[in-house]
Amino acid sequence: MTEILVQDVVADGISGDRRVVEHPAWPELKNAVEQIRPWQSKDGSIDFDAEGAPTRAVAEATLDRVITAIEALAPLLAHNAAYHRALVVDLRKWSGGAFGVPDFLDSLLAFQPAQQRADGLQHLVVFPMYTQNGNPDRNLEAVVLRMVWPDWLAELERTRYDNPLFLGIAFEDFTAGYDTNSAVLFPETIAVREAPERFTWGGIFCDREAARFRRVTEASVEILGVELPDGIREMIGDQDRCQQAFVLWDMVHDRTHSHGDLPFDPFMIKQRQPFWMYGLEELRCDLTAFKEAVKLEADGFGQGRDVQYAVLFDRMFRFPVTGERVRNYDGLGGQLLFAYLHKHDVLRWTDNTLKIDWDRAPQVTNQLCGEIEKLYRDGIDRPKLVHWLAAYDLVSTYLAPHPGSRWAKGADALDLSLPPRKLVDEVLPDEFPLSMFYEALSKKLKNVIASTKGITAASAERVAA
Template identity: 55%
Template sequence: MRAASEITKLDLPAEAARMLEDQSLTEKTFVMWDIIHDRTHMRGDLPFDPFMIKQRMPFFLYSLEELRCDLTAFRESVRIQKRLSAGDDLTDAEQEMLEHAGLVQYAVIFDRIFRFAITGTRVRNYDGLGGQLLFAWLHQRGVLHWTDTKLAFDWDGVPDAVVALGDAIDELYWRSIDRPKTAHWLAAYDLVRSVLTPNPASVWARGLPDEILAGAPKGYTDQVLDDEFPLSMFFEALSKKMKPVIESTVGIRGTDL
């Protein structure tokens, strides 16, 4: 995060910058994020078995599921922050929740954008795709700006924009309870490509032929390219500068606290 903010000339909010200097604070923030994320896999209007890993689906379906859980953690943190900020005489536990609720929001955005999007290969990288999707969504809604080679956020508008993406995924899920599996896949693809540009060679983008549409789900999955949604020029440039930093962290673990 420190390297990414220097490369993109991002002025980190003071609260977010605290996590760069305080391992304990960062760990507790990620614990809060992860607790909400993990329980979300089993909750909500789900059109499928929540244990998706047992199923063979196009990788962008996994992107949306993991992002849904992260954005739920973001949304719940916003709610916690608003509720506790309006209260008086908070307990020590509530005060700690209030502190971490704001930090979770920064963690979700920065980890998704700066780490997930450019970590790993481009072979069916569903976490990478989720990071790309979040970045592009915020950019297209005017709360993230890449101008004069400087990255900036309109922080007052970020929460509503992030929650709106979570709402769009929730709407997709709710509608797909009444859809066949492959129709859900097609609708999910339409959601992703409404934000991200598909690979020019994509069969999905051009429209799957009738013999595949009428066939088994395996035919759909087989036509998804390994890199169905390539990196944007922004992320290609960022990846080249960040690659040595990311590779240098392999195997590093936090110190015992």
């Protein structure tokens, strides 16, 4: 990918071809934010009576450093002018309100990156926020990112996969909340007084996704003795090519949440459901991206071929053995994909070697997608609990439930006088435990998975060198 540079700007003596993170105000901003973060409570406020808290004067002086740095960097990013002005106002309001629970709704509304999706465009983003799969507290964070929006992707979005809110993004630099497993920038994570009527953008860091995919896949292939066709091996060795695959996968996946035969709330964020329902929704979106990737490959898009490899390997190798086992719905989706392909003889684990029938993999993967789509379509005519039980039957056809599960024993084992949301309490934390295959693989990949925390394209290349 072409290196992303600030275009046609000269400010404070910095030439127009310099990256934002090379401006001396960036480390100043980053250091000031890092000083503030440990002072904050879970809700983002600062309790000046807490042990280790600063005086209010020190907090105000440190926040002034944040504001000064933002104002120094703002001329480099004229497309963010309205956002940066609103951001400074929100920061000053937070200080003037004795650093209570922060409210950055006005600056959030002013930040509209989806209106300017240009490949390489940089953004300086500062918000009190939690980072999904990272830091659960609403700490102040600062991120410099760049858009990943090549012409071929823009054309596909315009003609085939309309997704006007989606942002493909990559890290330039970040504060500690992103030195984690988080690979998203979502507006719903930001501290505001009230949720906006609608969110207008959502970003996924394809560089982090690609880098950890490469590291985990390389290790898995070696451990399992997988024989790779040359095209797949070349892809895994190419960070830029993997990023191109992930930004396409992410765009189609994100779009699928609102397309197809769906419940009213496809993201299911307003409902309490058993975690296998979330797992099936995420897998449905991934397998839809796989299905579309098969079509794209037939239409001459090499990225379509790469998306297929990425979905298969990331889902089968990384997802099942990443994170805690408690209600791990992404892990469940990966287990289900592996078991389905294994039971349909696309995968064979013999002589301590994993063999893959590359010719049949697309057809059988699309077959699983079809089974999940049928579940959704039939669910439109079912009561909620009946739909949950049907989904359980689908998963348990291929994955063995925990022997102590009440759900596995069927409706007769459940107290059907309770509302469905109460029956969720009967779901075990690890309703579908790892198979012996994955238990062994998890131990072998443990250190590799841990090494991907905070990974970026640049850090991955440094380790490889």
